[in-house]
Every structure is written in C-alpha cells, then in structure tokens.
Amino acid sequence: MAISTDNVMLALSRVIDPDLKKDLVSLGMIRNLQIKGKRISFTIYLTTPACPFKDSLKKACIQTIKENVDAGAETEIAFESRTLSGKKEDAEELLPGxxxxxxxxxxxxxxxxxxxxxxxxxxxxxxxxxxxxxxxxxxxxxxxxxxxxxxxxxxxxxxxxxxxxxxxxxxxxxxxxxxxxxxxxxxxxxxxxxxxxxxxxxxxxxxxxxxxxxxxxxxxxxxxxxxxxxxxxxxxxxxxxxxxxxxxxxxxxxxxxxxxxxxxxxxxxxxxxxxxxxxxxxxxxxxxxxxxxxxxxxxxxxxxxxxxxxxxxxxxxxxxxxxxxxxxxxxxxxxxxxxxxxxxxxxxxxxxxxxxxxxxxxxx
Ligand SMILES: Nc1ncnc2c1ncn2[C@@H]1O[C@H](COP(=O)(O)OP(=O)(O)O)[C@@H](O)[C@H]1O
Ligand SMILES: [Mg+2]
Structure with a gap:
C-alpha cells in the first residue's frame, strides 16, 4: 500500500487504547502526521503523562504500519499529553485550575x-x-x-x-x-x-x-x-x-x-x-x-x-x-x-x- 496520510491513519485506526477501549484515530490521539518518502512521524496525545501503555502503544503503531502500509516504513513517534479534567464545565468552582x-x-x-x-x-x-x-x-x-x-x-x-x-x-x-x-x-x-x-x-x-x-x-x-x-x-x-x-x-x-x-x-x-x-x-x-x-x-x-x-x-x-x-x-x-x-x-x-x-x- 502506498504511504499516504489516509493509509497510515487507516492502519492506526486498528490500534486500540487499552484504557478507553477505542482506537487512537477516533479518539483524536494522533496528531502532526508527517510523511517524507518512507519516513513517517506523528505525535500520540495521551490523556495522562503517566500512561503505563506508552511502550506497548508505540510498538503496536509501528507494527500496524509495517503490516498494513509498508514493510519498509520508518516510523518515529513522539508523545505529548493533555491530562483530562474530572470537572464539569458548569461546576461552581473553588479550584478552577x-x-x-x-x-x-x-x-x-x-x-x-x-x-x-x-x-x-x-x-x-x-x-x-x-x-x-x-x-x-x-x-x-x-x-x-x-x-x-x-x-x-x-x-x-x-x-x-x-x-x-x-x-x-x-x-x-x-x-x-x-x-x-x-x-x-x-x-x-x-x-x-x-x-x-x-x-x-x-x-x-x-x-x-x-x-x-x-x-x-x-x-x-x-x-x-x-x-x-x-x-x-x-x-x-x-x-x-x-x-x-x-x-x-x-x-x-x-x-x-x-x-x-x-x-x-x-x-x-x-x-x-x-x-x-x-x-x-x-x-x-x-x-x-x-x-x-x-x-x-x-x-x-x-x-x-x-x-x-x-x-x-x-x-x-x-x-x-x-x-x-x-x-x-x-x-x-x-x-x-x-x-x-x-x-x-x-x-x-x-x-x-x-x-x-x-x-x-x-x-x-
Ligand atoms: N510499605 C511500607 N513499608 C515500611 N514502612 C511503611 C510502609 N508504608 C508506611 N510505612 C511506615 O508506617 C508508618 C505509618 O505510615 P503513614 O503513611 O504515616 O500512615 P497513615 O498516614 O495511614 O497514618 C510510617 O512510619 C511509615 O513510614
Ligand atoms: Mg498520615
């Protein structure tokens, strides 16, 4: 399969976040996807910097791209996080931050x-x-x-x-x-x-x-x-x-x-x-x-x-x-x-x- 944004995203949609039980693409966790020849890079946005699955997610993404897009692809993955908030927007807030x-x-x-x-x-x-x-x-x-x-x-x-x-x-x-x-x-x-x-x-x-x-x-x-x-x-x-x-x-x-x-x-x-x-x-x-x-x-x-x-x-x-x-x-x-x-x-x-x-x- 050609290395294209669509094909990479399709492959990544096979990777399931073990916590949220949904795939990384529909959770909006894949960002900054860039493709240069065989080199693919993107950022996985986690819901907490303490995510215990960082390594296994990385491995799963590299694997699925090799299997479903191009066996010779070189994938580079960065991590960023934005901790999810446990607050409801309208809550009268003592500690809004x-x-x-x-x-x-x-x-x-x-x-x-x-x-x-x-x-x-x-x-x-x-x-x-x-x-x-x-x-x-x-x-x-x-x-x-x-x-x-x-x-x-x-x-x-x-x-x-x-x-x-x-x-x-x-x-x-x-x-x-x-x-x-x-x-x-x-x-x-x-x-x-x-x-x-x-x-x-x-x-x-x-x-x-x-x-x-x-x-x-x-x-x-x-x-x-x-x-x-x-x-x-x-x-x-x-x-x-x-x-x-x-x-x-x-x-x-x-x-x-x-x-x-x-x-x-x-x-x-x-x-x-x-x-x-x-x-x-x-x-x-x-x-x-x-x-x-x-x-x-x-x-x-x-x-x-x-x-x-x-x-x-x-x-x-x-x-x-x-x-x-x-x-x-x-x-x-x-x-x-x-x-x-x-x-x-x-x-x-x-x-x-x-x-x-x-x-x-x-x-x-
Ligand atoms: N896993 C552990 N191994 C050894 N000592 C511990 C352990 N957990 C707590 N302690 C010690 O036990 C005592 C009581 O712990 P602490 O955290 O103050 O309890 P609490 O806040 O429930 O009263 C402290 O001296 C603490 O250092
Ligand atoms: Mg105590």
Missing amino acids: VKNIVAIASGKGGVGKSTVAANLALSLAASGAKVALVDADIYGPSVPIMFGAVDKELTSVEENGKVKVIPMEKYGISLMSIGFFVDASKALIWRGPMASGALKQLFTEVKWGELDYMFIDLPPGTGDIHLSLVQTLKLTGAVIVSTPQEVALADARKAVAMFENPKVGVKVLGMVENMAWFTPAELPENRYYLFGNGGCRKLANEMNIPFLGEIPIVQSVCQAGDNGEPAVLNEKNPAKSYFDDIAGKLASRISVVNAGAFTTVLNP
Missing part, C-alpha cells in the same frame, strides 16, 4: 495513607504531570516530616486585595499541610466546625494555580470532617488505602461505603494494599505475609472496585519518610516500582472515568 482532585483515604490510621499519597504524587510528577499534595490530616499531619520541610517558612502574595499563601515547592510538587500552621508536637483539640473551617482554608486561601492532579491526604476514618471537605470540593474520586488485616479491611469497607453513599456520591477510583508482605533484604525471593494474603484484593473484588496494586513492607520506605525523601525519589528503593506501577494505573483509571461518554477525548 485543578483538573483532578483525588482524596487518599483509609478507614484506620497508621496503614500508610500518607506514605502512599506522597509517593503517588511524586511518581506522577516524575512522569511530567503538575501535581500537588495537600495534607489535610488534622490529627497527624505528616507532610512536613516526610518532605523535610519542618522548619520551612511559607510565603504569601496579595491578589485582588486578598492575601494568598504560596504552596511550598519540593521535589517538583506543590505542598500544603495543616502542619505548616500548627505545632504538630502538641495535641490539638479540634471541634468539627473549627477543623472543617481550617481545612477549607487550605483550598480557598492558597494560590494553587494550574494542576493536573491534586492529592488530598485525608484524616483516617469517616466523619463530619470528611463529609464537609468532600462536599466543598469537586473530587474526581477517592483512593482507599488499607493493610491486609481484618480490622483494617473492616474500616476500609466503611470508607468505601461513605464515599459511595448516594448523598456523598464520590467515585472510589480504587484500593491499594499497603504492607502486603515483608521481604528481608538478605532473602529477596522470600515473601512473608505477616498480616494475611490478598485481603484487600478480595475486598475490592467483592465491592466491585478496581484493585490498583500492593506495596510490600520495606524498611527503607519508613526510613525514607522519616528522612524527608520519599521512597520513589530513590531509583534503588525496592518499593519504587510498586508505587510507580500503582501511580500509572491510577492515572489510567482517572482518564477512563473522565473520558466518560466522549468519543473524541482530546479536542485539538
């Missing part, structure tokens, strides 16, 4: 919610997305320690007569924490309305600007504070973190029920199992399922929620958090690949949810 707000929640405390939130945020930022992490855990803010930002001072600007706080920048993401305003070493007693008011200010009185993903590290549990936050913000969805023990799973189930309650109406994007097993450094092949095996995956299946993946117990994950340099920043950390994998799956899932009923997901 933020495309996706994702709450990280758990039933119980201490399951690694903050650790998962921080590492997923950093992993997506490393793929090229603009990301923020908001630490809304009034009972145990941990962002200042996890990001080595305990003594850092916040700055502010005046905008239209209002003072707005500038988020802290660290490792390529924007950070805000209730812990930047209160002394985390003192036990604080928050009455419900006071806590909700303070938390709301993290969104209304901070200059957030344009973001692809904003992660909110929620307090553990399912109380009024959660409800008022969830109702103030237009969330794309929530991720539930649990450990495999029955006691943690029982509370995770409650968290899912809260979000999915029709009055709350927040989609659960998926579940993550943290501390899934332990592998000692000196026996890298051995897995010890200290808290039981596969409980979270089973619960996710039962509740019809996507299971996004599991993270083992790794001593250096804990140390990395304490030292202010989360695990995914270190190429050698054995947990990094698990966090990166979950971040990719979550980004895919968000794209799918946002793509909804659109046929062309990317407007030129």
